[in-house]
Amino acid sequence: MTARPDSNDYLSLFLNDIPMMDVRAPIEYQKGAFPNTVNLPLMDDEEREKVGTCYKQDGQDAAIALGHQLVCGDLKQQRVESWKQFAEQNPDGYLYCFRGGLRSRVTQQWLAEAGIDYPFISGGYKAMRRFLIDHIEAEAKERDFVVISGRTGTGKTKVIDRVPQSIDLEGLANHRGSSFGRRVTPQPSQIDFENSLAIALLKLRQSTPGMLMVEDESVSIGSAHVPSELFETMKRSPLVVLEESMEVRIDTVIEDYVEGLSEEYIAHYGEEGMDRYGDYMLAGMDRIRKRLGAERYQQIKAMMAEALSEQQQSGDLEKHRAWIEALLDQYYDRMYDYQLSKKQERVVFKGDRQAIVDWFQDNRQS
Numbered sequence: 159m160t161a162r163p164d165s166n167d168y169l170s171l172f173l174n175d176i177p178m179m180d181v182r183a184p185i186e187y188q189k190g191a192f193p194n195t196v197n198l199p200l201m202d203d204e205e206r207e208k209v210g211t212c213y214k215q216d217g218q219d220a221a222i223a224l225g226h227q228l229v230c231g232d233l234k235q236q237r238v239e240s241w242k243q244f245a246e247q248n249p250d251g252y253l254y255c256f257r258g259g260l261r262s263r264v265t266q267q268w269l270a271e272a273g274i275d276y277p278f279i280s281g282g283y284k285a286m287r288r289f290l291i292d293h294i295e296a297e298a299k300e301r302d303f304v305v306i307s308g309r310t311g312t313g314k315t316k317v318i319d320r321v322p323q324s325i326d327l328e329g330l331a332n333h334r335g336s337s338f339g340r341r342v343t344p345q346p347s348q349i350d351f352e353n354s355l356a357i358a359l360l361k362l363r364q365s366t367p368g369m370l371m372v373e374d375e376s377v378s379i380g381s382a383h384v385p386s387e388l389f390e391t392m393k394r395s396p397l398v399v400l401e402e403s404m405e406v407r408i409d410t411v412i413e414d415y416v417e418g419l420s421e422e423y424i425a426h427y428g429e430e431g432m433d434r435y436g437d438y439m440l441a442g443m444d445r446i447r448k449r450l451g452a453e454r455y456q457q458i459k460a461m462m463a464e465a466l467s468e469q470q471q472s473g474d475l476e477k478h479r480a481w482i483e484a485l486l487d488q489y490y491d492r493m494y495d496y497q498l499s500k501k502q503e504r505v506v507f508k509g510d511r512q513a514i515v516d517w518f519q520d521n522r523q524s
Contacts, residue, residue, distance in 0.1 A: 161275035165252060168289040171279070172357045173364060177251040179244050181265045182283065186256065190349025192286065193357065198240050200261045201229060222260070238268050245269065245276045258282030287349070290356035291385075297359045298387035304506075304522075305392055306514065307374035307498065308400030310336065310490040311407030311482075314373050317400060317511050321518055323362065324371040330354050333380030335373075338415055338442040340380060342426040351382040369522040397501055398517065399508040404483065411482045415439075416475055436466040450489055458484050
């Protein structure tokens with residue numbers, strides 16, 4: 159069988175979700191990586207640090223010699239075996255290091271000695287990362303976007319989910335973008351968030367030309383920051399405003415922040431889950447205490463505490479409606495209405511969820 163050549167076709171790699179073996183050290187991988195990758199390092203963090211110091215002090219040949227000395231015998235065999243398993247399970251995959259240089263070639267050589275020809279990615283992680291960042295910047299300049307806005311609880315993400323030509327920034331950031339928006343599982347690193355965003359944009363460019371929908375976000379979604387070029391484009395883009403009744407909005411908040419989030423906590427923490435969920439929600443009130451004012455804070459927090467207690471004892475969620483309505487009416491709506499008043503010239507359409515979906519599909523190619 160003819161060996162597959164090394165590749166620098168980054169577009170194809172990301173569009174086709176090609177599995178990739180990352181042979182960088184764990185500390186490099188944790189700072190930032192790509193989807194569909196597995197970290198199977200040539201050297202661990204300590205070994206990499208020793209080789210790096212040797213390279214600076216004594217040059218490349220000495221560093222290579224030290225690397226071979228540190229990774230030899232049974233340790234080398236273990237690593238080669240893990241690479242072999244990956245290669246056999248992913249015959250269409252590739253390997254890469256930081257720049258597609260020495261570590262890629264050593265890994266490829268050791269695999270070849272074990273009887274497996276496996277290609278690497280020219281330019282490595284650095285070139286692929288640059289490719290993705292450049293694509294975000296290009297899309298921000300070249301794409302037309304429409305931004306969906308609306309009061310808290312109107313269900314903006316539910317509209318995004320119904321529109322194939324959209325980017326779910328909150329989903330990519332694993333955060334709902336509010337004081338109560340943190341999920342049980344951690345957010346991705348900033349680099350991982352940007353990489354996933356770029357790949358989503360790449361795939362949409364191939365499949366769906368024309369306007370894309372994104373949700374009206376601040377520059378920060380939890381700890382994730384929307385890349386500056388895209389955020390500036392969003393700030394200039396037309397707005398569609400989602401409007402729903404207070405009852406629908408309360409139902410949506412209960413579905414997402416009460417039922418959904420408490421279930422996440424219980425699934426993750428087991429018996430402690432409900433207590434942890436309650437602590438998290440009450441802490442969310444503390445985070446907006448100053449903006450609420452002391453009296454409103456005490457009133458709404460007391461209503462929330464009573465609702466959480468009832469939920470834990472009986473499973474009844476009805477008491478949640480009181481604090482949700484108060485918080486929407488006395489805090490979130492006032493804040494949103496003020497912000498929207500500064501963007502009125504950008505508003506091109508208002509309507510409920512179905513009306514927004516219909517408007518978008520009618521206008522996205524025009």
